[in-house]
Amino acid sequence: MNIRAQVSMVFHLDKCIGCHTCSVACKNIWTDRVGAEYMWWNNVETKPGTGYPTLWEDQEKYKGGWERSGANGHSSKLRLKLQGRGGALANIFFNPYLPTVDDYYEPWTYDYENLFNAPEGDDQPTARPVSLITGKTIETIEAGPNWDDDLGGSPIYAANDPNLSRLSAQEREQMNELERVVFFYLPRICNHCLNAGCVAACPAGAIYKRGEDGIVLISQEKCRAWRMCISGCPYKKTYFNWNTGKSEKCILCFPRLETGQAPACFHSCVGRIRYLGVLLYDADRIEEAAGVSDAELVEAQRSLIQDPFDPKVIGDARASGISDQMIASAQNSPVYKFVMRWKLALPLHPEFRTLPMLFYVPPMLPVLAKLQQGRYELADGHEEGLAPMFSSLEQARLPLRYMAGMFSAGNERIMEAVYRKLIAVRLYMRAKQVKDISEAEAQMALKLGETTPEEAEAIVRLTARPTYEERFVIPPLAREQAIEATLDPYTHKLEAGFGFRQSPERRW
Amino acid sequence: MIDLVLFVAFPYVAVVLAVLFGIYRYRSDRFSYSSFSSQFLENRQLFWGSVPWHYGIVIILSAHLLAALFPRAWAQLIAAPLRLYVLEVTGLALALLTLLGLVLLILRRLRSARVFAVTSAMDWALLVALLVQVALGFWVALFYRWGSDWYLHTAVPWLFSLVVFQPQIQYVTALPWIVQLHMLWGFFIILLFPFTRLVHLVTVPITYLWRPYQVVIWNRRMRRGR
Ligand code: SF4
Numbered sequence: 063m064n065i066r067a068q069v070s071m072v073f074h075l076d077k078c079i080g081c082h083t084c085s086v087a088c089k090n091i092w093t094d095r096v097g098a099e100y101m102w103w104n105n106v107e108t109k110p111g112t113g114y115p116t117l118w119e120d121q122e123k124y125k126g127g128w129e130r131s132g133a134n135g136h137s138s139k140l141r142l143k144l145q146g147r148g149g150a151l152a153n154i155f156f157n158p159y160l161p162t163v164d165d166y167y168e169p170w171t172y173d174y175e176n177l178f179n180a181p182e183g184d185d186q187p188t189a190r191p192v193s194l195i196t197g198k199t200i201e202t203i204e205a206g207p208n209w210d211d212d213l214g215g216s217p218i219y220a221a222n223d224p225n226l227s228r229l230s231a232q233e234r235e236q237m238n239e240l241e242r243v244v245f246f247y248l249p250r251i252c253n254h255c256l257n258a259g260c261v262a263a264c265p266a267g268a269i270y271k272r273g274e275d276g277i278v279l280i281s282q283e284k285c286r287a288w289r290m291c292i293s294g295c296p297y298k299k300t301y302f303n304w305n306t307g308k309s310e311k312c313i314l315c316f317p318r319l320e321t322g323q324a325p326a327c328f329h330s331c332v333g334r335i336r337y338l339g340v341l342l343y344d345a346d347r348i349e350e351a352a353g354v355s356d357a358e359l360v361e362a363q364r365s366l367i368q369d370p371f372d373p374k375v376i377g378d379a380r381a382s383g384i385s386d387q388m389i390a391s392a393q394n395s396p397v398y399k400f401v402m403r404w405k406l407a408l409p410l411h412p413e414f415r416t417l418p419m420l421f422y423v424p425p426m427l428p429v430l431a432k433l434q435q436g437r438y439e440l441a442d443g444h445e446e447g448l449a450p451m452f453s454s455l456e457q458a459r460l461p462l463r464y465m466a467g468m469f470s471a472g473n474e475r476i477m478e479a480v481y482r483k484l485i486a487v488r489l490y491m492r493a494k495q496v497k498d499i500s501e502a503e504a505q506m507a508l509k510l511g512e513t514t515p516e517e518a519e520a521i522v523r524l525t526a527r528p529t530y531e532e533r534f535v536i537p538p539l540a541r542e543q544a545i546e547a548t549l550d551p552y553t554h555k556l557e558a559g560f561g562f563r564q565s566p567e568r569r570w
Numbered sequence: 571m572i573d574l575v576l577f578v579a580f581p582y583v584a585v586v587l588a589v590l591f592g593i594y595r596y597r598s599d600r601f602s603y604s605s606f607s608s609q610f611l612e613n614r615q616l617f618w619g620s621v622p623w624h625y626g627i628v629i630i631l632s633a634h635l636l637a638a639l640f641p642r643a644w645a646q647l648i649a650a651p652l653r654l655y656v657l658e659v660t661g662l663a664l665a666l667l668t669l670l671g672l673v674l675l676i677l678r679r680l681r682s683a684r685v686f687a688v689t690s691a692m693d694w695a696l697l698v699a700l701l702v703q704v705a706l707g708f709w710v711a712l713f714y715r716w717g718s719d720w721y722l723h724t725a726v727p728w729l730f731s732l733v734v735f736q737p738q739i740q741y742v743t744a745l746p747w748i749v750q751l752h753m754l755w756g757f758f759i760i761l762l763f764p765f766t767r768l769v770h771l772v773t774v775p776i777t778y779l780w781r782p783y784q785v786v787i788w789n790r791r792m793r794r795g796r
Pocket of ligand 1: 077078079080081082083084085106247249330331332333334335
């Protein structure tokens with residue numbers, strides 16, 4: 063086996079409070095520049111909603127990711143949904159599926175000067191919005207970051223969520239009823255995929271995956287603005303810097319990782335929803351795993367990820383050049399626990415077939431909470447004499463199908479297994495702490511959730527009370543060591559970051 | 571004397587400068603080797619400008635190049651009158667297409683405030699230079715007919731003489747001034763090449779046709795035993 067290490071991530075959606083601290087932390091460090099103002103390498107969107115850029119999940123519009131070739135998509139061979147290799151050269155003068163700045167929003171500031179300099183008059187002076195691209199006044203701002211936050215303008219935005227197409231008209235109707243309205247937050251960064259669409263789409267070969275840790279980066283010196291990556295990434299996580307004419311993306315704060323710090327969005331996360339750790343995977347089977355049928359995708363991706371305790375895997379990992387520290391880090395990885403041991407975390411839209419390495423624990427609240435006598439209850443079923451939450455999956459407020467459409471390529475069985483386990487953990491802990499559920503009922507829930515008291519305790523521990531070191535198990539990337547053959551470590555130290563020696567701007 | 575400067579010295583200077591400075595810029599400022607696409611800022615007008623312009627100019631330039639490289643094959647190609655007509659008409663049509671595309675591209679840069687904001691002085695210089703050249707080419711194709719033939723007996727031997735370092739300018743000195751200007755302006759654009767975004771021409775990503783889809787880069791591939 064050709065084992066590689068991947069710094070991977072888990073976001074626990076039940077814990078996200080939608081505060082956008084993560085986005086701001088990232089913006090302050092990386093994208094507070096001309097040409098990058100509109101970029102949110104980390105963004106948090108409200109679901110249901112159309113997201114950022116608008117309708118990014120609609121691959122009929124943007125042609126991101128992969129599809130299976132063959133007459134009706136049944137062959138396991140993959141091809142980019144965007145175009146073939148020849149097509150990339152043919153479309154190089156005009157990419158028909160490129161999102162434009164209007165699909166994000168036109169960045170602006172305000173004419174604050176006017177507040178001070180306006181001549182005396184009858185009205186209060188105002189600070190009018192000014193485009194950061196053209197410097198001209200914008201009459202009406204029509205879109206901005208998180209324009210549809212918390213279901214703002216939901217008849218326009220939430221109603222167009224591509225994931226809703228899986229639901230029946232009646233189900234969609236119900237979701238608009240005042241007391242059933244439901245939403246949750248979806249924080250998104252680059253997934254640092256194993257079968258990345260951006261890497262494959264780049265004609266110049268400027269985008270690459272770092273062998274040591276799997277971080278996907280764009281070489282700013284090789285990028286020639288052919289702009290295919292922006293279409294190729296189905297998550298729309300590569301962005302075009304309109305000022306420098308280069309694509310940019312989340313770099314997983316590699317300069318921070320290399321010095322043992324968690325990425326800025328992870329570190330600053332108020333809800334502490336984020337986990338980071340190493341996964342070992344079999345690089346020889348990437349294509350195979352990305353080529354199975356929709357329903358099997360989650361399982362196939364799991365099968366790529368290897369057990370870091372298995373002596374055979376350890377041997378293969380060593381043979382593939384992975385350091386013992388990296389293997390030890392993989393054994394401690396919180397991501398391994400959520401994704402593999404507990405099988406609670408799922409990839410976002412696996413049907414894009416890029417094998418994303420950011421996994422999500424789906425949220426319970428929007429699915430299970432119900433309004434009862436003016437109060438939100440986590441459960442119903444009391445009327446039927448059942449313990450809370452036993453029957454709740456069937457009566458879910460947000461149909462399970464919606465969640466399955468996002469996190470398991472429509473496979474509701476996988477989705478149900480995740481929720482059964484999450485429910486079991488809650489019931490078990492409730493029986494233990496609040497003691498209003500009988501022992502028998504808790505045991506029943508554990509059985510339904512296919513879990514044990516020990517596992518439930520471990521899940522609670524890592525979900526609710528993890529330490530910083532438990533959330534972020536940062537492997538020793540030992541960059542200085544890895545590069546010392548090619549570069550003076552002191553020079554490297556001075557270069558940490560993008561490594562520019564000239565300012566990244568247009569000079570010609 | 572002036573002919574020697576124009577038809578011998580100038581082409582050499584232009585090419586040498588283009589190559590040397592192009593290499594220097596690649597080594598010292600690789601970041602700037604880019605097509606600086608503005609499609610992200612403006613999409614609709616670009617289609618009608620960029621596609622005709624690029625396809626037109628690529629085909630026309632290739633024809634110039636092929637005829638110069640394989641004059642005998644080219645002569646055979648145009649030996650039959652029908653083929654000559656077809657070639658001339660196609661060339662004229664392509665020249666028109668290219669010209670229209672370029673005009674649209676220039677209008678777009680003027681009209682769209684967003685694209686205007688990312689247009690540098692060098693971009694304008696290049697656009698004007700290209701417009702002049704394409705207009706000259708169109709003019710020549712229109713009023714000095716059978717260019718696909720006389721090109722072989724004028725410009726091609728002259729270019730060949732330059733390549734083998736035995737300049738012979740008598741092939742071109744007697745040509746109408748507008749044809750001469752078209753030739754010299756071509757070298758002027760070569761001169762502009764390393765100072766503008768035209769450098770994207772040498773970065774055409776042809777390797778995409780065969781490179782593996784996934785690119786993985788290691789700092790230092792460590793090999794260890796079990
Ligand atoms: S900082 Fe954490 S809790 Fe706040 S929006 Fe971001 S992911 Fe959610």
